[in-house]
Amino acid sequence: MAKRVESPSSINTFKQCARKYYYQYIEKLPTYPSVHTVRGNIAHSCLEDFYDIDFSSFAPENYRQRSREALQKLLLHHWRAKAEELGKLNLTQDQLRFYFEETLLMLINWSNQFFEKLEENMQKKKISLQEAFTYLTPVREMEYVSDNYSVRGFIDAIQHVEDEVHIIDYKTNSNLEVKDSIRLQLAIYSLLYFEKHGKMPSKAGIFFLRHKLKLVQVDEELLKLAQREIQLIHAHTSITEAKEDYPKTITSLCRWNGGQCDFYEVCKPHG
Numbered sequence: 001m002a003k004r005v006e007s008p009s010s011i012n013t014f015k016q017c018a019r020k021y022y023y024q025y026i027e028k029l030p031t032y033p034s035v036h037t038v039r040g041n042i043a044h045s046c047l048e049d050f051y052d053i054d055f056s057s058f059a060p061e062n063y064r065q066r067s068r069e070a071l072q073k074l075l076l077h078h079w080r081a082k083a084e085e086l087g088k089l090n091l092t093q094d095q096l097r098f099y100f101e102e103t104l105l106m107l108i109n110w111s112n113q114f115f116e117k118l119e120e121n122m123q124k125k126k127i128s129l130q131e132a133f134t135y136l137t138p139v140r141e142m143e144y145v146s147d148n149y150s151v152r153g154f155i156d157a158i159q160h161v162e163d164e165v166h167i168i169d170y171k172t173n174s175n176l177e178v179k180d181s182i183r184l185q186l187a188i189y190s191l192l193y194f195e196k197h198g199k200m201p202s203k204a205g206i207f208f209l210r211h212k213l214k215l216v217q218v219d220e221e222l223l224k225l226a227q228r229e230i231q232l233i234h235a236h237t238s239i240t241e242a243k244e245d246y247p248k249t250i251t252s253l254c255r256w257n258g259g260q261c262d263f264y265e266v267c268k269p270h271g
């Protein structure tokens, strides 16, 4: 059986519940977007497009205000582009307004920290606003595909900081912990980066948009973690696609107050 192409999220799904992996990636049953996934995508699109703003017309005394206005316009644009998906979520107008405003607050929180870095660079390097903006513009939404590991993934932002490379993922999560699944995601990105460029990134991290950037050091140990987990999933999924070989892991992630696993009805974990 050919090796499947995995991703950080398919590997984390497998680790959380093999049966869930089976339904999603082998049987390919439909998944249902939630307001959290849709607005997460919207926030990502805003941050990706933010760096295409024409900063040359901004001046040090007005750039904060004008950047915030530009971010707000981007949010409106991407929110409207997802109107159909948002409409299918059966949310009230009040709930939609709440999520819109909450997303705007996250983007403003991110921008405040970006402005601090911008000014710090202007002062330290004695460069103009425009030059600092260009310097801080990361490589965005870069896809990495490894035939060797049979894994692919998109890195949200690759930032060059002095002589270091930082790889960054944005998250709108309310849980601000770098839990094991996030650590594994960062490990896989670091491995993909290392394989392609022949050099480890110095740090990898999550920008929690409700809070701040949290970075972890990239070292051999982190790359080994990624290699180990990739090997483990291939060792399983390349020898069997039989449902019974993908056992259920019944936890509070099957059903919780206000939500359930996308496959709850077909899986019937509680009989």
Ligand code: SF4
Pocket: 017, 018, 019, 020, 023, 248, 249, 250, 251, 253, 254, 261, 262, 263, 264, 267, 268, 269
């Ligand atoms: S309902 Fe629970 S056991 Fe079933 S697939 Fe989902 S997470 Fe796994």
